[in-house]
Amino acid sequence: MTKLGSATDLANLRKQIVSKMDPKKLCVTICSGTGCQACGCDKVSAAFQEQLENQKLSGKVNVKRTGCHGFCEKGPIVIIYPEEICYLQVTPQDATEIISQTIKEGKIIDRLLYTDPKTGKKIAHESDIPFYKNQKRLILENNHNVDPKSIDDYIALNGYSALAKALSGLSPEQVLEEVKKANLRGRGGAGFPAGRKWETTRNAPGEIKYVIVNCDEGDPGAYMDRSLMEGNPHLVIEGLILGAYAIGSHEGFIYVRQEYPLAVENTELAIEKAEEYGLLGKNILGSGFDFKITIHRGAGAFVSGESSALMTAIEGRVGEPRPKYVHSSVKGVWDRPSNLNNVETWATVPFIINNGADWFNSIGTKGSKGTKIFSLVGKVNNTGLVEVPMGMSLRDIIEKIGGGIPNGKKFKAVQTGGPSGGCIPEKFLDFPVDFDELAKVGSMMGSGGMIVMDEDTCMVDTAKYFANFLADESCGKCIPCREGLKQICKILDAIATGKGTDDDIKTLEELAEVLRDASLCSLGQTAANPVLSTLRYFRDEYEAHIRGSCPAKVCKALITYHIDPEKCQACGLCLKNCSVGAISGKKGVVHVIDQEKCIKCDTCYDVCPDKFGAVMKISGEPMPPAVPEGTKVKKKV
């Protein structure tokens, strides 16, 4: 491969690649994101390859492995082009049928299509499925078209055209001006305007400047950045080069968690290919602009996602934050001006350069422009990655796209912003998703985790979960965070075990204030948010715990397991599965739990058949009277 020497070279190459592609040719694409890999897409792909080869069809049908489609609930996803028939939850055994029916005969297999849960209708095309129909897919759009390991695929879909446009016709100032005008706000959480950050770095003294991609996505329950980095690495790289050009930087870092091996692999390959094509390295596209990228793998520390901590980690030291009297955009890596942005922010840049700031400003709300990717997880029917224009209401996201709460349960709250965010109750569900609006209700946009909780989720337990997570991840450098979180955990633990007092709630609020005002970095400053927001909207649950009951029946210390003698059919399942032998009973005789022996492991509740539903959890109510030994079951008629 000779290096591309100009924007024209790139355009010619694109023409050449496109001319070789036959849009009518049959193609099987298999989603290969981590979610689908967990569901066994590797085996599905191997089955297709093998069967096609056996039937001498490999020349007529392409098999392509693409990035994450986002609908992880129904993985592995297989799409057959050119008809774009979308099959869900495909197993290796299905490959034979798909080849004989769909590929050879053009017939659609109903069994593998999406079924609309409301109408029962089968849907053949991905774009018609409600999950996709209600989204606005901009940044994720190409994830399901591109083989992340192929640079040609990306170029064919207009890839690197924004870079060519900038390098051949725009000055760095113009690129910067466009991004500023687009009001692009950082997608990592705080929503700081990216253009202003770029400008600070550009104007900071010093010849050597760095640009950094933050892919240290540590928020539990969030995986947008990983899907982009895995599924379309060239998009992020293109955005990074554009930023470097605007800022005047010649060296960039991509900081990826080592927990994302596929992202590391695909990014490494993408950088190698881009260098080979002359899109990275010296004299990019003949413009005289030089730029190189190094990958830095994070070794697993939540706090290292904080900008100053991430930069010390790049220097090869322990990733602890530092006070930011001087911003890292002025003094960052090795005390040189360093501009750090989130993966999604960088991935948005090529779109802005290609389509212009005005186009970008036409999407979204007054204060937040463009689209945002969320990972919609928890107690929701359609788990997956969703991209929506800013300003869509939480209700639309959860109900229209997410398909509501499973098993007919009642919605309780949605948690946004990861461990720094808060829980939003039902009364605010019609609020638009926007940086400023979410802050008003005590949560934040965060990087994009959206965890749905139903009536079976205990809010004290949730607050305890986040407090424990943060206490564990606190680096311990500053005292308010290290000691404050420890105390918060202690108090929450007391409340969750029924040992809390009314004063505890007041102490929690005081501690939260200290954490917010006195912590060194945003980990500590926002650490109390989950506690504060649950206290604000679910104070009654805290009070119930103090009085000795857990309304959601989650907190172990406050619940007891009991077998309803009216419902027990003496099937013996609970008795057989109880690991501590706490259940007694025999054929035809009502089973009884020995409370002295019971360790509340939930097994009996789990194994008791739904049609009986005899095992129940009791919290805060008196125990029903014990049944006399040997009581016969009341057989269901």
Next chain:
Amino acid sequence: MEKGKSKFVGVRITDEQASMLSRLQKDSKLSKTELLLKGLTFLDEFYSLGLDRRPLSDELSALEKEAFHYAAELRRVRTREEAINEMVQELHNIDEIVDKYHCDKSALIQILLEIQAKYYWLPKHALMWVSERLNVPMSQIRQIATFYKAFHLEPRGKHLVRVCLGTACHVRGGPRILEHTERALGIKAGETSEDMKFTLESVNCLGCCALGPVIVVDGDYHGRLSPSKVEKILSSYD
């Protein structure tokens, strides 16, 4: 005592010794060759070893003891030699990693990650060698090795069991799954079973929230779990 005409593996022995030998052969049910292997390799030094001074059976058992002693010593030396060779080989491998990063101090975390990926833990001699090569004090290396979650300073079990406790798995019952796994394996999260078979870890999100609650054993995902399924999954690994 007159020397008889009997010979044992080419050496002339007395009648008394010969009869003792045949008795010994009968008692121990060993063939002549086996007797030879048991220590009679020294018999050509029959006289110098003073084998004619005591009854042959006593001499033989003394010889056998001596032979075993030397064999054990030899084994120890061999094991030690192998261990040293292995260590040298390991240090060579580490050299390769360090050279790949051009002996750059700022790549310390990347170097440790590669060593961890190769051995699944960070042996002490490896860290000392890295310290030597990069000219970074051991204290700094240990600070990094203990700060980041990816590093382990103890050897790990044959199978790695990771239980996801991300928020999505938490609301779907992840903690119950962890408790069950802990009870089934008899170890707490972060520990390795005594037979080195299992290492149990809890992680904060594996990013396959659609499958939650989920556990991963050696890279195999087991999703949509309930506590009662845990033991069956674990028993399929040995």
